[in-house]
Amino acid sequence: MSSKVGSRIKIRPPRKGLTNENMRFEDAWAVLSEALQQIYERDASNLSFEELYRTAYKMVLKKHGDPLYNSVNDLVRTRLQRVTTTQLKPARPTSASTSSALERRESGNRFLAAVKQSWEDHQLCLGMITDILMYLDRVFCNDNKKPSIQVTGMALFRDNVLRNRDYDIGADLNRVILEQIKMERDGDVIDRARIRSCVYMLEGLYETLDEREDQKLYLTKFEAEFLNASNDFYTEEARKLLEVCDAATYIEKTNDRLNEEWERTQGTISTLTEPKIRSIVEKHLITDNIREVMQLEASGLNFMVDNDRYEQLKVLYNLVRRVDNSVIEIRRMLKERVVYLGREINKGVYVFRKVTAPGEGQSGEAEDKSVNAETAMALRWVEDVLALKDKIDKIWEYSFTSDQGIQQTVSKSFAEFINENKRSPEYISLFVDENIKKGLKGKTEAEVDMVLDKAIVLFRYIQDKDIFERYYKKHLSKRLILGRSVSNDVERAMIGKFKVEVGFSFTSKMEGMFKDMNVSQDLTTEYKKHLANLHLDNEPNIDLDIKVLTSTFWPWSSMSGETTHTCIYPPELEKIRSSFQQFYLRRHNGRQLTWQPQMGTADIRATFKSRRYEINVATYAMVILLQFNDPNVESLSYSDIKTLTSIPESELIRHLQSLAVAPRSRVLIKSPMSRDVKPTDKFSFNAAFQSKQLKFKIGTVKGAGNKVETDKERKETEEKVDESRAHLIEAAIVRTMKARKSLKHADLMLQITEQLSKRFMPDPSMIKKRIESLIEREYLERETADPNTYVYLA
């Protein structure tokens, strides 16, 4: 049907739209308004969309856009006013004071339903109107910068319904919603969906025509009231809960409230309010009250910690974390508690110790007696501390989800009470000692590792690590020499762990000790070969198992004690001794060997009543016994033996006691038969001796086992420690000053403390003394201008 280019003469129908038809506004508007009324009456099925659209289109073309726009708005306005009067006013809720809760709820519900309905109707109709007047919207509103019909319609609803000048529907709405929320908070059931719809409405309306997000009616008109009401409610609630509940219930209820409010923002009001209401609840229930709650006597934090209430602690932790990420209050109280419990342990009254299974860490029967009561207490102390650590760790891991800050607090707490106990380094070393000697027997590698790690954990807390070092070396040396360790590997493992913790300097001597042991083993083998080469087979062979100890590595003072150890060896022994000495000195020229007869053991074969026994005795004991080999000797007096053997007195007494007094090992007869040894006592070979075992050991009274030091010994140790500390401090001062050349007093103190803190906490007065001493010895001097500054003297 397209016209051909050629034909010019053509009868065309009159052009539509622009100039020919004169449309009267009133006529056109009549059509439209009729249709709009029908829409509002829900009677729109007969409407022809196309026709209405066309009518509006034409009106715009005919420049009737303005009046059309205004008329439409007027119509909507009138409509809304009528709706308010006829539907909303009658449904307005009854005033609060005169009716029961049920009545109020019911009337509130009716009102909400009415509001919801009117809103939905409005939206529906407005949508259809917008569709019909689409051309007006697109063309006219755009050109003339007028707000779209949709936006205007919303504003009309706001102004004529919610802010109707006769009835304050908006205020009523707020009131009803808040009332219902209060009811729900008090435990009633309400119709949430209805409130939600009304809230949606508030979110869809704005204060102004530019519809800015922060100008939603919800935010400007409703939320503020809601938050106020909530504030009041929770102030009261906090007070009530604090009065009535114990800690567990309080936190549970707090959690409940938090959840409730969160749900409310998801399902009843708007999620926009979530952070704000949450902070209100958190403030009133947590921030304001939680400290008091935690301090409740019978149910607060201390109770929870003592009784392992993991779940409660977890809830509490999460609550506090909402308002304070570093949970300072919890940390504070926890520290107090842990330190308190630790001090109880120090006092020896720790209540929460688990009963250990028999055999775990308990010594075998024979050795039980050698570990005296104090040592037992020391071990118990360590185990109690470990038990407390376990307990707290469990809580930390589960309830506090391995919180970093809390871990720090726990460490500090442990360090505090452990270091309050001055004996803790010794105890811990004893603990390791016990385990390496007996406790780790039969355990798997993993279990061994675990025990050692526990020891390391405690070691970390010790401030005076050098004291620990001293003890550990002492214990280690005894273990090595006496061969008491369960296994060398375990020893090495422990040293390895120390190395990781504090570095090489700590462990160098200990490793030296190990080396000595190994070297000694090799030496023994070498010596035996050497002997074999010499073909000395006419002499009864005395098997010599030698241990050569480098003096610098081993802690002499604790081993040798004050007395010098003299000894006259029987000729057979003397031969062997000098032979070995020659052998050794030939190998290692320039060294000096000092024999330590107070240590070491000997295996003796002895015949009693024609039974042959093999007895293991201390070296001194052996020397004593060998005196009785001489068939001419009937008995020897104490002084005889003393002269013959030249053994120091205290040792002599001890050994004689073990040989003649101790019940199972009376290989000598003592007369008179008494505990003490007097110079006049006589000793003789006990031919009638018998023992059930063919091979047995005669231990020494007041044995060489490691045990807790006496006070005297402890003081000695302390003095020694102080001495070495003084040296360390001086070395550190000289080192620092050499590097810095000149330093203020305060800075120097700081530096020194920092450097040494890994080993021990230096005492400031001691540092000062050392500085003075160094100044005297002209390593440093004071600056003349500023006596507070030191200068290094080369």
Add this chain to the structure above:
Amino acid sequence: MYSPSLDVLMNAIRLGNIKAVQEHLVASKHHLNAVDKFDYSPIVLASLCGHYDILELLLSLGARCDRDTFQGERAVYSALNDRIRNLLIKYDYSVSVDNKQPYATLLSSLLSKEVGCASLTGIFRPRPDGDALLHPQNGGNELAAHTFVLIARSKYFRDLIESLRTLEVERLPTPSDANTTLTALRRMYLIDSESGFDDTDSTKLSVSFGLSSPCEPADPGPGNSGVNKRTAAVETAQKDFLRLWDEYLSVPLCLPHGELFSVSRLPLQARSLRPDVVLRVESQFDNNVFFYAAHRAMIQSDFICTAIRFKQDFQLSQEKGQWPITVSVDVSPEIMEVILKWFYTDIVDVPSESALDLLQAADMLLIERLKSRACLLITTQDSDDLLTGELGYSIFDVARTGWATGTFPKLDPFCAKFLAGRLERCLEDGTNRLQFEELVRESADRIKRREETDTIELIDDIRYYLSERFRMRFEALPAHLFSDEPQSFDNVPQEPTTEVLKTDSDEYVRLTAALDDLLVKLGFDV
């Protein structure tokens, strides 16, 4: 798209080794647009490192560099120097085929939800899903597609549906497996339209699905085969849909006024396409009513889409819900056909006499893009008939329509220029003058309504074009007329000199004066 040897290519590009690049691309063609583990594509690297020759090579092989993709834009802004930048822009085909892009997007969005084109389809957002379910040969997921697209673009489906003889069939078997079918569909819907037609797989595909072979693009880009392929693909689609229009949709059902319409009365051809909307137009001449079958998927008119939705909502509430929905449109059948054809093919085929009608219709039906096309048609005329209105409308109608439909930014300059070129005739006493005066008044009215300025837009524009008109005449004269230099060469034809000048400038002065008089007479102080 990352394979080990891609790094080899990338390194070659970095080092500027054009020979290696060339060899590599011969072996692995698909690396041309690939992306490596650092997110670089070859042209980005070439551009970044400043290797002009390599870049040229890549582009000539068909590397994609359109500005509306991530890699393309990157290549341009990280170009090492201007020379490279200009090269890339020259090859940017998103500019050159921009006018085809919306149509392609419209079609693609029917198949793939990722292709967004809300702005083209107005208010009715969710794109209508396909109404036909394809069963691939070896099982696999069913694929949804639109019957009318299938019939338009694939001979296989055309024949198949025809042979089925019933319109209720929804399930259609396909000649290939799921993957191939999907590829074919994507080709039909203009997704991946630059994948080559030259490899054997796609030839097989074309054959088995009966796809039309691509035509040579009307306007080949600068040797860029990617551009060409894309354009070719779109043009092929247009041809397919044009055929669809001609054979299936262009003939409406014609009923006398008052007779009841029912879908079954539509021509079979149309019904076989399963239309979901029927457009009803009344004839202006006689008592007939025409019904055109169409598809929501291709409708780009906000009015029609809203009408459909409006009616659909009602139908839902009254439980009548049935497709197709009938929408009455207040245009002539001619115009309706032009519009519908444009919906399907993006081709406007209308004599210039109807251009104004088209513009008005597009405005009423709220079809923005078509308005631009219509304006284009109008403004390419230059016949004196426009003054007299012999064609059916006059220049004055054009101006008014421009104002009414909001297209005056395009039409005002055109009108002003036209009038300036024929100002003498407008100022002569007669109908022209009357109409001219009326137009001036209306133009003045427009402004006074909005803001208080002193000038009348139309007059301003006319004055400007007037001066342009005469300035151009001046420029057409040889330069030596303006200089004092003596004439230097012989074969310069002696133009009429000062006489011409004098006449022209006289003319200009005269016209300007007459214009001013007219304004005074009308009571304007401009």
